[in-house]
Amino acid sequence: MSRESFDLDIRIDPERQRVAKQRAREGRRLMLLELGVAAALVLGFLASGASRRLKAALLGAGLASPWLLVGAYLGLVLVGYALAMAPLGWWSGYVRAHHYGLSTQTLRLWLADEAKSLALSLVFGIAAGEVIYWLLRTYPDTWWIWGSTFLAAASVLLGFVAPVLILPLFNTLTPLDDEELVARIRRLAERTGRRVAGVYTIDLSARTTAANAMFMGLGRTQRIALGDTLYSQYTPDEIETIVAHELGHQVHHDLYQGLALQTALLVGALYLAHLFLRWGVARFGFAGPGDVAALPLVALAVGLFSLVTMPLANAHSRWRERLADRFSLQATGNGAALARAMTRLANQNLSEIDPPRWAVWLLYSHPPLAERIALGSEAPA
Ligand SMILES: [Zn+2]
Structure with missing residues (x-):
């Protein structure tokens, strides 16, 4: 790879910042819209009785074994959800990315990525779902403890294999x-x-x-x-x-830290799902907590819990990112270079350097770039 010549007197580009602010505002609105559409889909699927009718149709097609029933139901629901969300995903991930000059993707590559992601979500979603529903049928009162333990172990395994088995499906290292x-x-x-x-x-x-x-x-x-x-x-x-x-992330064991936090959150999310199921099974006339047609209740509980705890997870992440920045300053002793790198990132990636406080608090996994640039440029040389 050849490198270009470098401007060492790099500054934040005010015109790019103007566009970055507009892009960030639009992105937040789009995220809200996506959230609203997703919630409406799940609520509609539950309240209209469509979920129960889908299960009845699968039973009618002869899928009497709970394993086959759960697999077929999850497969159809995952594909249906992906198709319903695809137009918004295309708008935000393809059209807007091109509009802002941030995408080099052809439509063909975008579609191939979407298809691979859906295939992965089918493989992992159905495998995890079969285990969770077996637990729900077998231990209707304590399934959420075993379920979160199982999902935490699966995340560790996935963390090990992701760089060598999953990433190569999309990228080359x-x-x-x-x-x-x-x-x-x-x-x-x-x-x-x-x-x-x-x-x-x-x-x-x-x-x-x-x-x-x-x-x-x-x-x-x-x-x-x-x-x-x-x-x-x-x-x-x-x-x-x-x-x-x-x-710094490696030295601070940040991936293990992240997994530990994720596990704690998982226990909370599945416990809330347990409560939703206890309440909703009678309310919506499901056969029991292990009835796969009650899945929208689980999705609502997990979605709601993730949304409410998002600020906490992001605050934890920003804290680890700050520590990694400080580690970098200490290890290199080159604050000026860190500040230049962050300035280049802001210009190149159309990143808003000083987003509103509330947006940082809710949505940002990294400290705002203005703060990271200041950390570098104010460090003693
Ligand atoms: Zn980082």
């Missing part, structure tokens, strides 16, 4: 082929005193013009991936601060 950067990263790693995850580049440019870097995997599949959209447009100093930020 290539070991970083850059002697200078590899040497710098090795020096960084020596300062942390750890066996450090491998560094790769990832072909984000097939889909987007936006830059990103990520830390992924658990145990032996841990790795740092630098988007080619970042690698080709940032100076080695700047990339070093970003790699150091990702190393």
